[in-house]
Amino acid sequence: MDLKNKIIWITGASSGIGKALAIECARQGATLMLTARREDALEATRIACERSDEHRCLVHDVTDQESHAIVMSKILEAWGHLDMIVLNAGIGQRGSIEETSLDVERRIMEVNYFGCTEVAHAVLPHFLDRNRGQIVVVSSIMGKLSTPRRATYAASKHALHGFFEGLRAELYQTRIGVTLLCTGYIKTDISIHSLRGSGQSYGSMDDQHRDAMPGDVYARKAVRAMMRRKPVAYIGGPERFAPYLERLSPAFVRWLVPKVVTRD
């Protein structure tokens, strides 16, 4: 699929992967609805995109269920239709199960899981009416594996796979596609924004992300997968092979995982 003149809604477009995807989608000719909670940062994304005047920004919290229909109505008002939704908004975790409060667990599920499924509910009737559209989910290698101190985050991404693999099967007879981006370590502020067990932000960049694949490199690979309407794409460094390794030798991966992850 060519992105020229396609209308794309990207959630969590104010930083990191969402911003990089916005810049790359615009470079490929798409027109964008950019949403997130931080207005100034969203505006900075819009300005960084080619043909910046064509794109729109809207403050939107993915945990505010009523607001999804408002964004959708603004898209239809501005352009008459939507071609693609990129469900990217998300939050990381830094804490063991023991030290993570139940409120923080719920918060992570609200943003990472319901923040995708509820937006998908808001756009699906429109895609079904047109019998076309593409749903792109920014998932993680952690949607396939789990590691210490990231259990709730991994659970939220595993849950996305259950939901969106099921949705893809339900849409089998239609021209609506579902792409799951199984993302490895990418150089973004995710660790800074991650929640500790207490609910406080972690507040610092960890080594895994500082030395990881740059956002623009990720975005080029991800947008290629989106344009090819790939069902699943694994993008990142060597960690992207971990799910294959786990299938070949689950016992080895169970032994390895506690040894290679950091303490934070």
Ligand SMILES: NC(=O)c1ccc[n+]([C@@H]2O[C@H](COP(=O)([O-])OP(=O)(O)OC[C@H]3O[C@@H](n4cnc5c(N)ncnc54)[C@H](OP(=O)(O)O)[C@@H]3O)[C@@H](O)[C@H]2O)c1
């Ligand atoms: N970086 C990695 O290594 C990596 C690896 C695998 C998967 N991912 C996934 O990639 C996605 C983007 O993360 P990132 O790495 O780009 O981190 P990031 O720089 O922290 O970006 C997170 C984005 O999500 C938005 N967001 C958070 N809570 C939100 C809410 N309640 N409502 C609306 N927007 C919200 C943030 O915008 P506001 O704060 O302005 O709302 C921000 O734009 C996440 O789903 C993450 O799980 C990242």
